Amino acid sequence: MEGGVGSRSNIEDDTTKGGLDATGLDLPLNRHGNLKSASTDENLADILLQIKSSKTPAVINYGASWCRVCNQILPAFCQLSNNFPKLSFVYADIDECPETTQHIRYTPTFHFYRDGERVDEMFGAGEERLHDRLWLHS
Template identity: 30%
Template structure:
């Protein structure tokens, strides 16, 4: 059933080599027997790995607990940190049991500004344009293991580079807005100057994020200081 579902509903260009899927699946089954059933685990795994249609996600989401989805994200990332493109499917909405303050506690801090409304996004971009700052926007989610792993480093970078503006966008709070940016995986980092995209990075690769920031700073001339 799982193989047929993936074959029918996943664009072929997004397929991972089958041996990778088998290797990852077997590794997880051996060390994570706490999942409710092998079928549900495979289904959950397929949702996270492949960009299944939003209809499929809505149909099967009630079968998969939010805790299992969180574990899958973290397990995949731990097993292979270089596998950066963990798919969101459609933005998985947070459960009723979630506390709105969780995201603020885990992801904001330092000079990172949490964005939960389109208005606050517009305000911060306008502020950055006035001050001549490059914006780094991190599209993230509370249920995303890699997002949690990279969050402290992102905060550290915000303190190290006060000349940049660091934003974090909650994809659960701004699902339509995130879709307009074609966010298919979290975390996704956009680099903006005067509201225009000048760079993009998908995944929680710390060295690549640092390298990208350094490259952006070196390549964009500083704006003249206002009197």
């Protein structure tokens, strides 16, 4: 695994060496295929289009590899993707997607989507708080 900022890519299969793997953190495996990582502005824009045209509830974690709080909540975010298999989980590093994430002013920021519309946001960490929001929006 690489440390620091690396190339990010969609991690739908275990052979990819970018995305969340590039954080250098020991992250839980995703068992349901509902966790993605945006690697570029174009990739994140495509994921946002999919979310907006889907009825599947989704959460996007906007974080940064240099952010201590982001690195603390990321393992819980990945673990929660296993607890909420009907939700789509997306991780987007603001440094990898600078154009698409220019509206993000605080990391981590979580955006929650239902029926293609953003319905909620949460700033900062807190595993219990995040769990409660996921339960509310699932």
